[in-house]
Amino acid sequence: xxxxxxxxxxxxxxxxxxxxxxxxxxxxxxxxxxxxxxxxxxxxxxxxxxxxxxxxxxxxxxxxxxxxxxxxxxxxxxxxxxxxxxxxxxxxxxxxxxxxxxxxxxxxxxxxxxxxxxxxxxxxxxxxxxxxxxxxxxxxxxxxxxxxxxxxxxxxxxxxxxxxxxxxxxxxxxxxxxxxxxxxxxxxxxxxxxxxxxxxxxxxxxxxxxxxxxxxxxxxxxxxxxxxxxxxxxxxxxxxxxxxxxxxxxxxxxxxxxxxxxxxxxxxxxxxxxxxxxxxxxxxxxxxxxxxxxxxxxxxxxxxxxxxxxxxxxxxxxxxxxxxxxxxxxxxxxxxxxxxxxxxxxxxxxxxxxxxxxxxxxxxxxxxxxxx
Numbered sequence: 304x305x306x307x308x309x310x311x312x313x314x315x316x317x318x319x320x321x322x323x324x325x326x327x328x329x330x331x332x333x334x335x336x337x338x339x340x341x342x343x344x345x346x347x348x349x350x351x352x353x354x355x356x357x358x359x360x361x362x363x364x365x366x367x368x369x370x371x372x373x374x375x376x377x378x379x380x381x382x383x384x385x386x387x388x389x390x391x392x393x394x395x396x397x398x399x400x401x402x403x404x405x406x407x408x409x410x411x412x413x414x415x416x417x418x419x420x421x422x423x424x425x426x427x428x429x430x431x432x433x434x435x436x437x438x439x440x441x442x443x444x445x446x447x448x449x450x451x452x453x454x455x456x457x458x459x460x461x462x463x464x465x466x467x468x469x470x471x472x473x474x475x476x477x478x479x480x481x482x483x484x485x486x487x488x489x490x491x492x493x494x495x496x497x498x499x500x501x502x503x504x505x506x507x508x509x510x511x512x513x514x515x516x517x518x519x520x521x522x523x524x525x526x527x528x529x530x531x532x533x534x535x536x537x538x539x540x541x542x543x544x545x546x547x548x549x550x551x552x553x554x555x556x557x558x559x560x561x562x563x564x565x566x567x568x569x570x571x572x573x574x575x576x577x578x579x580x581x582x583x584x585x586x587x588x589x590x591x592x593x594x595x596x597x598x599x600x601x602x603x604x605x606x607x608x609x610x611x612x613x614x615x616x617x618x619x620x621x622x623x624x625x626x627x628x629x630x631x632x633x634x635x636x637x638x639x640x641x642x643x644x645x646x647x648x649x650x651x652x653x654x655x656x657x658x659x660x661x662x663x664x665x666x667x668x669x670x671x672x673x674x675x
Contacts, residue, residue: 400430404439411443419443434460434467441477445660454478476667479504479652503537507653509547509646510535512585514656516642521593526567526639528592534646536580544579548647548672551590554662558635562665565639567594592639647672 502512
């Protein structure tokens with residue numbers, strides 16, 4: 304009987320052949336899967352796009368509108384004070400005290416000082432070391448003529464030290480030459496006797512003890528005002544009256560939006576004789592603000608005379624160009640706004656008064672008079 308013999312091969316070769324067959328099957332499966340996803344994904348994307356379009360029609364979400372940044376405010380130059388641009392804060396409040404501070408500013412701007420004080424007190428209780436909150440609280444008290452309370456808040460701000468920055472310097476200025484807690488009435492041009500230092504700030508030789516503003520009747524004037532100022536000497540101090548300087552600045556509002564130094568006629572007159580503080584403790588000065596009535600329509604206007612040959616030639620060639628040389632901040636209808644009184648002795652600031660008080664914040668006085 305014959306036997307059938309099977310071919311015998313290498314075992315390693317057979318194992319390799321089986322492995323290659325398995326790898327080929329796996330590769331073929333991956334290719335088939337890739338083709339499946341490649342052919343079905345567009346359909347899924349199209350379905351998602353259609354779904355989002357339907358949702359957009361059913362659930363309309365308005366686009367977010369960007370809030371324009373607040374515009375900077377231009378402060379015009381006045382009497383040696385350079386012009387400046389104030390940039391409003393653009394950041395939204397990041398804390399409850401900052402939110403209360405912003406609300407308080409809004410109330411004060413609308414004249415609601417009661418709610419402004421309430422919000423500022425809440426903000427100060429939450430953040431006692433916030434110098435901006437304290438400054439706003441003090442300024443609000445000043446606008447209410449509560450100078451004793453404003454001085455108390457200025458002292459709190461001053462206690463923060465130099466870390467408060469420029470507000471610390473403002474607090475020092477307010478406490479040194481600011482408005483006293485209570486004004487004494489003017490004694491009908493009668494000088495007060497020396498004997499007490501009321502009205503004289505600490506560290507000063509002179510002070511503004513009394514001040515009043517009165518409207519005078521004048522048929523030929525658009526506006527006529529008299530500012531009466533009482534200047535008091537510290538008792539028991541020898542002074543040189545030739546070293547006393549009293550500066551009075553009247554301010555007008557132009558076009559209801561610009562604060563400028565007045566162009567009205569301003570005159571000075573001492574009411575008390577001598578005005579050397581030799582026999583009396585207080586000398587009284589009257590300062591008059593006079594704005595004549597505007598000429599009636601059709602009346603001939605005064606001719607502006609050029610002050611140089613160049614300007615005269617320019618005016619002859621192009622009158623409009625000559626007119627452009629005039630400061631634009633001085634043009635437009637004017638209305639009396641207020642005053643600042645500065646008192647210096649030996650070129651050092653002694654006292655300052657302002658009405659409205661915001662003029663003092665817009666135009667802070669130099670601590671010493673500029674060198675002549």
